[in-house]
Amino acid sequence: MKILLKGGRVIDPAAGRDGQFDVLIDNGLIAAVGTDLPASQTAGAQVTDCRGKLVLPGLIDTHGHNYQYVTGRFGLNPDLCGVRSGVTTLIDQGGPSCITLAGYRHFLVERSDTRMLAFLSAYLVGGLEGHYYPELYQPGCLDVAATVKSAKANPDLVKGFKAHAEIGGFARWGTEVMRDSARIAAEAGLPLYIHFGQLWPKPGDGGMPVDPDTIFNQVVEMLKPGDILAHPFSRNPGGFVEVNGKLHPLVKEALARGLKVDVGHGSHFSFRVARLVLDAGVIPDTLGADMHGYNTSVPAPAGTPDSHPDEEEHLFTGRTRFSLVSAMTSMLALGLPLNHVVAMATCNAAKMCGMEHELGTLAVGRVADVSVLDDLAGQWVLRDNEGNRVETDRWLQPAFCLRAGKRFEADAPILPVAEAVEGVAA
Template identity: 65%
Template sequence: MSTTVLKGGRVVDPVTGTDEQADLVIQNGIVTGLNAPYASDAEVIDCTGNLVLPGMIDTHAHIYRYVTGRFGLDPDMVGVRSGVTTLVDQGGPSCMTLPGFRHFIAEPAKTRVLAFISAYLVGGLEGHYYPQLYQPECLDIDATAKAVDANPDLVKGIKAHAELGGFQRWGMDVIKLAAQIGRQSRMPVYLHFGQLWPSPEDPMDIDPDTIFPSVLELVKPGDVLAHPFTRHPGGFVDKHGKVHELIRDVIEKGVKIDVGHGSHFSFDVARKVLDAGIVPNTLGADMHGYNTRIAPPPGTPDIHSDPEEGDHMFAGAVRFSLTSAMTSMLALGLTLDQVVPMVTSNAAALLGMADEIGHLKPGAVADVSVLNDERGQWTLRDNEGHRVSAERMLTPRFCLRAGERFDADAPTLPQFTPAQASA
């Protein structure tokens, strides 16, 4: 029998209410429990000073490599090699390309890989770079719903875009179709907010502040509103700097919010939303090939270049991760008790997998994330150039995926020492 002991770490598990220094014992890839007896031949890993969490879940990843061009990243690089045990690809595969996603991405990965399937037939080609591929005629309700029904182990929802460029082209048509797919498949719809596509040459006269309330009329309990902290028009905050009041009503009805950090993140907008008392349920990192400066797959043409997409929240950095996004939440004043559920229990519930992942109950699959928890002084920067000071830095040390250890050595992970980024 193979036994691993994560010794002396601060074990934080929102599901069991655990927050204590303890030894987590794992046997044959299954959690035995806290401070359980173990044999002398067990592998003991000193985790003193570390956070020991249920395996972290990134609810917004882009990992359909090659098929989505420069956009898709290697799943294990942003997964287990970044301390993350479960990834949810947001809109990479479609009903047409889902079999390839399963065979070439999900099955070979050491990371658990899931997907919110694209509402669009083409999926996330080049990160939705070509707007003409995402018009109403490029959605097939029945085909997409059938793909969802046929792949319940892999597909956990639908991805669509509620953004200004699309509304200026097609009004509400696409969003109505996406909402119908969600109802027909009985799955949550994950809705991108904040302008994604540039305005067309002859745009429809759309006030960006009307997009959010219009879309809220279509959402159902369990649907997910993404990018609450976006710097782009058409999101949670209107052009007058006020948070849309309707958001409170849909939250009460069971609609969820995912940070979807990525290139949209604004500290200024985040403070307005948080000050309004709106705290996201989950914390997707939204890493992709346009915002990590990782070399693209061989032979991929450089058809997309946007200097803004290369900016990152850490001053002087070109890389980030899910733990980086957690650090930014802490710098904004959220507590560890608020942030940990975003990447564990809340994320598992969003996926309908609360019984399987997101906790460290005895008998659970041993998905565990071990984080360094440092104190110092760092400066964080968003894509608008705004800076905030952070006194706490979380970085991944390693994770266990079904008991197998993976060290956090991804090239996308920031490397900082205290006060290094203060300039």
């Protein structure tokens, strides 16, 4: 079956392409990209008018939580966050572990329309309820050899590892878990993705006193080039920004050593902190939505906590306040160029998971993963969960995507709704 995406603005940073082009898909592969493709080549194709829309390589969410059912309320349905939100690939950050990876493959990966990858949890139990039960996340709850073995046996699925460098963990058991995590990643030859910021329980609930400004340097010295530092724009202490409101002095040194930065938007994203980090000259490489069941309006299955710190610490509105595409809108509102924002969610994300030769570009012969967005002009308000607001004149909205040439409408009910500036029609 042929599909012709006609006349959209094609932005493909990996190919150096930005302009009005036609994209021809044939039998699930990219067959041609060009201006006014000849009728002899496009004969019989199903034509979709994409004028006024952005036609992009399939979007890659570098920070998902999609081990549905197994991780409790935390794990969202993959296709809800994936193809039904205009995203063709999800990377689950720390949901499956060496113990539960086989179930992740059988019950989620093989049964979802969205392509699913994993950064394996360093912990044996994986990402249960977003690390709500701290006794499950301590040094005795890791198995370095088993985790390395699992990753090497599943190279098509495991593209890295997830670990946490947060105040809660440091207060309980210092750097031991982080050192084991770094060892796992080094032995497997894969990147380590580091969560910065404060996870529950908070230090006041017990444990050693921790100076949050010392965490970044302790962690960075354990890491290798290609490892990923997440949540640079988090309002929580213990990351890129010191308590005094200034960029941590070792951030630029870490980047010079080859470490990468992923936004990992999440409910702790702060426009205020983002402005500080960006103004200091630190530009993230990749994006990542960090959506999960406690910052998204989904039913709570029986047995999940009645209240959860991540739900309590933001202004929960009964619906998600962000998605991967709305996070792209936030990056534009902060002043990042559109081409870089697209690269963050396409070719840069593909490099992060070592799949730049398969994903992240609309090269002829590649699998036809394509995301099509509406690029709307108007006046809207963007808000974070710290109470900051930013006004923007541009709103990106997913229209549909093609996953291996199969079309999916962006109809997920969890997608955010644009909020017009008061008194202005959007």
